[in-house]
Amino acid sequence: MAAFYAMTVPEFLGELGLLQRDVFDLEWRLSAGEGALIAARTGVSEVALQAMTFQEITPDARIMIARKTRHHCPSCPADVHRKAPSFPWMFQCPIHSIDFRDVGGAILPDILGSAHLAALQSHAKTGAAVLDSWARGEGQGAFGPVEMLLFLTTRHRRASPPNVSEQPRMSLGTRRDYHAFLTTPIIRQALAVIVPEYDHVAPVLVKPVRPGLHALAQGSLLQAFALTVGIGRIAEDPVARVIKVLLASDADGQERVKDVLRAWPLSVRRRISARLWRAERDERVRQTAEKAARGRQSHKLRYVQSHKCRYRIS
Ligand SMILES: [Zn+2]
Structure with missing residues (x-):
């Protein structure tokens, strides 16, 4: 709205008499008094104003809301912060229907390849729907994105240096120069097993994601997409996905995975152990x-x- 009046956000807040308020807090919860005040000054209805806020989002999901534009749409003005793309499971601009660009300007079809991306879209759609209903407090209780993200970010194997397929081709001389890189232990997470497409394209040093919800809240465009695909795949077939990870785990990793699974519903855990042996x-x-x-x-x-x-x- 500030952009509409050709003002900066602080100038606009000053006009409204809300200079002392943090705009992010206003977007999070707009009190009835503040809503009425802005409605009176701008002529926008209170209902329309409330629809611009995150009032329907549960406190648990607040961590997912970006303070600034997360990934940018080349056709949207840089200073307009839209509501839908504030969530990390949005990969296209809802206004222009074009792919978001990451900080380096790359788009997902370039990073993953169009064919891979097309094959992953249905899982990403499932994952985004799961995340969306959780953020609105419509999840089915005990088992949701929080548990799935803890599982996806679990270290299922001990950290290991880049393997041959992760190393760029280099001469013996170059290998000596890059000794530190070649021997850096890389954290190995279940995400790589659930979404091998991510494992193949992610640069090895930035392959690990943060633990739990932070992985999605603070991840890159590619990481957010991979995690959304992972959540979609788990929601579609939790038993098969968990077994795949357990089979790929080492002994300590398997214990860590089993620890995380304790938060999962008993019915799913029973089906996992019945099929695991x-x-x-x-x-x-x-x-x-x-x-x-x-x-x-x-x-x-x-x-x-x-x-x-x-x-x-x-
Ligand atoms: Zn746009």
């Missing part, structure tokens, strides 16, 4: 078969090599 057995069978296949392959290779050798000799 079978999944572990299948995994052992698969690993044994893989080992045997590798053995056969190297045997074959030896055979071929010895043949080639004999051929060359003759």
